Amino acid sequence: MKVGFIGLGNVGGKLSGSLLRNGIDLTVHDLNEELVNAFVERGAKRAESAVQMMRDCDAIITCLPSPAASDAVMQQMLPEVGPGKIWMEMSTTDEAEVKRLGAEVIARGGAAVDCPVSGGCHRAATGNISIFAGCDRATFERILPFLTTMGRRILHTGELGSASVLKVLTNYLATANLVTCCEALVVARAAGMDLNTAYEAMKISSGTSFVHETESQVILNGSRDISFTMDLVKKDIGLFQEVADRADVPLEINPVLIDIFNDGIARYGERELSPNIIRRLEDATGLDIRAPGFPAEMSDDEPEEPGYEVIPQGKELEAAE
Incomplete structure (x- = not known):
């Protein structure tokens, strides 16, 4: 074929x-x-x-x-x-x-x-x-x-059509994971924690996720490069919102995520790498959320x-x- x-x-x-x-x-x-x-x-x-x-x-x-x-x-x-x-x-x-x-x-x-x-x-x-x-x-x-x-x-x-519903659902979850990982890492730094240790604590605990084990690494490296940009995140969570609206589900978290990424795009541009949404908190606190020993981009060793x-x-x- x-x-x-x-x-x-x-x-x-x-x-x-x-x-x-x-x-x-x-x-x-x-x-x-x-x-x-x-x-x-x-x-x-x-x-x-x-x-x-x-x-x-x-x-x-x-x-x-x-x-x-x-x-x-x-x-x-x-x-x-x-x-x-x-x-x-x-x-x-x-x-x-x-x-x-x-x-x-x-x-x-x-x-x-x-x-x-x-x-x-x-x-x-x-x-x-x-x-x-x-x-x-x-x-x-x-x-x-x-x-x-x-x-x-x-x-x-x-x-x-069912696969597209599940895709935007999983991308919504990934976006929520990204934002919460950003907040956790900034709070860890602000509270005086070593970020390498904080990363491991999150990884081996009930707080871990695929997003943490991948995107948190490039955040801590400073590259923030996962080949995905803020405009694409906005598109995906916007599509998820449309699915919810058609089904009359009154979401609470996704509208906040949309506001966060709209603000990130207004500040840094729509083609900014999506993990750099953490810059909103770095700018607000004056903290640098980087640590040694993390890769600039992810690779698959499977x-x-x-x-x-x-x-x-x-x-x-x-x-x-």
């Missing part, structure tokens, strides 16, 4: 790299010709347009920065959709939007999947990231070989292995039937 990949940015470039590294017949497209050239030099094929990619490939993956970008690309490709074509949306997007575009794909005889990823760019680079997939079971079985090439833990979340489907707890018997 021929796979096309549109969007070779921080995440897309790593996911498509896993496909290419593992021998998938890959065609790529991006507005940045330098990124495309780098893939062509490694053996990928170049698509002159999104239209050509949909025409020539069996499965087309989009990994783009916003729902609007995905819509613009899909409007170009839709006339070429027909039976046997699969659209895989790996962007972090809105549930309603992926359902709308997916319905257009399905109406033309194709199949649609929302399959966002979670776990950080360092795990995307090694093929060890987690992937959610929302689609009918038959389509999931067709694309599972690609998903297990790009990711380690693959979760079939249900119908189209060896690359074939991925597998994760069966939700309590559904083992159902999966065996």
Whole structure:
């Protein structure tokens, strides 16, 4: 099966790299010709347009920065959709939007999947990231070989759109974790604690989290580099708020997070690295939240292995039937 990949940015470039590294017949497209050239030099094929990619490939993956970008690309490709074509949306997007575009794909005889990823760019680079997939079971079985090439833990979340809901939910949790880790580290410094010791105390305790064990390290290094920016955080928690609003859930914490990141963007710019939200507290206290011995960026030391489907707890018997 021929796979096309549109969007070779921080995440897309790593996911498509896993496909290419593992021998998938890959065609790529991006507005940045330098990124495309780098893939062509490694053996990928170049698509002159999104239209050509949909025409020539069996499965087309989009990994783009916003729902609007995905819509613009899909409007170009839709006339070429027909039976046997699969659209895989790996962007972090809105549930309603992926359902709308997916319905257009399905109406033309194709199949649609929302399959966002979670776990950080360092795990995307090694093929060890987690992937959610929302689609009918038959389509999931067709694309599972690609998903297990790009990711380690693959979760079939249900119908189209369900993966996007869970993605923005998990990104909300990561954002809340980031803000609380920032506050904890600043309070630790203000209270006279050694930050290396504070990091370990948080790590080995009930207060630990994936975010602490990754983002707190680059915060303490001072680089604050996880290849993710404040505008993307604002988009993600905004999408989570939209899901909550549609479901009439009166959230309390997420609106505060939105205010915090709006303020961070106003102070430092929308393309500021997201862990630098801690600068708001550093500026307010005059404290420098850095410590020796932490990496400037995260790397994944887990060896690359074939991925597998994760069966939700309590559904083992159902999966065996």
